Ligand SMILES: CC#C[C@H]1NC(N)=Nc2cc3[nH]c(NC)nc3cc21
């Protein structure tokens with residue numbers, strides 16, 4: 533059985549070309565992981581997701597514990613069996629979602645008591661219960677249970693929140709069911725305060741994790757402050773372990789973070805935008821709802837292998853959107869996931885050839901042309 537592991541094949545500055553090995557197969561990095569919150573990447577079949585080159589998808593403890601229930605997914609063979617996704621699955625621990633979705637939350641040292649936003653049922657999430665749920669889901673990569681520091685937060689608030697998350701990280705490590713090919717990632721907290729980020733990174737390294745995530749960025753602090761925080765955080769994390777920037781981001785965020793040593797990304801932008809008629813292109817996003825597309829016979833993108841670009845015109849996509857046809861969000865989501873995978877493939881090739889800075893400069897120049 534494969535042991536969980538991470539190989540670095542090449543570096544270009546701080547950027548790394550690597551591969552994460554899991555029980556359900558490899559993930560080439562830098563990698564973008566489509567979000568599959570409720571055991572589905574919205575508007576996509578697993579086959580269509582796999583066709584884009586995506587190797588790993590995300591699931592969410594919070595959503596799946598509420599519906600259909602973690603024990604039920606476990607009885608049905610785990611998430612891979614349940615949703616027919618045969619590659620690696622990373623599940624978030626519930627910390628972030630319970631903050632953003634749950635009602636009537638009550639925090640304590642033990643964990644978070646809350647009511648379901650679906651039916652008002654009462655639940656308690658603790659580090660131990662989050663580890664149990666992610667084990668029942670059979671996640672290849674489990675995330676530590678953390679307390680998500682609100683933004684903005686004072687240094688005192690960020691410090692108190694981060695230190696609670698570090699105590700929960702230790703409890704997550706102790707409760708994690710260690711199996712060959714399965715890994716547990718810690719999450720660096722500390723808001724936008726370099727000294728707190730450093731304290732958190734050192735605390736996690738002292739506990740020891742299979743990978744290290746950076747949480748609490750892309751929450752409105754702006755790209756420059758996000759990059760500054762990365763500049764002080766990634767060097768403190770072990771070079772032989774994957775680094776995962778949670779919830780990021782638009783293409784220029786991802787490219788800038790790869791240049792600063794980040795290996796893994798997830799974001800709802802490509803899927804959510806696909807459902808709101810926004811298509812990603814090298815020149816920025818295109819709103820297919822706009823009437824200017826109604827007679828445009830050209831494909832969305834000349835050099836994209838997705839079905840939307842191979843088989844249809846902008847005029848047709850515009851028609852589907854205006855007619856509220858389900859095929860519209862399906863094709864645009866497929867294109868957006870393909871676009872993100874093409875950006876990651878371009879980054880991996882550029883790192884392999886030692887030209888990642890030129891790749892980044894070209895991508896930014898293209899986007900600036902609009
Ligand atoms: C503070 C903190 C934190 C992180 N903690 C956990 N468990 N999941 C996350 C998911 C995120 N999605 C986004 N989107 C911007 N940011 C995230 C941050 C976290």
Ligand SMILES: [Zn+2]
Pocket residue numbers: 832833836837838839840841842866867868870
């Ligand atoms: Zn396309």
